[in-house]
Amino acid sequence: MTKTTNLQQLAMGFGLLSDPTRLTALKMLAHSPRNASALGSALGLREGNLSYHLSLLRMGGLIERVRRGRLVMYQVRAASLRELADAVADLVPRR
Numbered sequence: 001m002t003k004t005t006n007l008q009q010l011a012m013g014f015g016l017l018s019d020p021t022r023l024t025a026l027k028m029l030a031h032s033p034r035n036a037s038a039l040g041s042a043l044g045l046r047e048g049n050l051s052y053h054l055s056l057l058r059m060g061g062l063i064e065r066v067r068r069g070r071l072v073m074y075q076v077r078a079a080s081l082r083e084l085a086d087a088v089a090d091l092v093p094r095r
Contacts, residue, residue, distance in 0.1 A: 006087065013084040016060045021045070022053050026076065029063055033075035 017023050025043060027036065034042070039051040054074060057063045061080045068075045 010084070010087045012060060013062075013087070016056060016062060020055070022047075022057055025053060026057065026062060029074055029076045030081075033066065033073040035071050035073050039074060 007078060017026070021043065025039060028039065028042060036054065041045060045053070047094065054063065058065065062077060063074050064077050066075055
C-alpha cells in the first residue's frame, strides 16, 4: 500500500468515528455483539437511521454482520480497529 492510500484510509476511519452515533454504536458493539433491534433501541434510533450508520461502519470495515441462527448480529472487527489505532500511533513523534 502507498503512503497516500494509508492516509486516505486513515481519513476515512476518522470520518467514520467523527459521528457521535457511530462512535457510540461502535463502543457498544465493542462490549458485546448485538442485533439491529437491540442496538437501535439502546441508541434510540429508528430503523432507517440505524441502517444508514451500520452500513457506513460495515463499508469502512469496522464492523461485520454474523448470522446466528435466524438472528443477524453485528460485531466489531477488532483487527480493523487495531490497524486504525496503529495508524494514529504512527502520527505521534517518537522521542
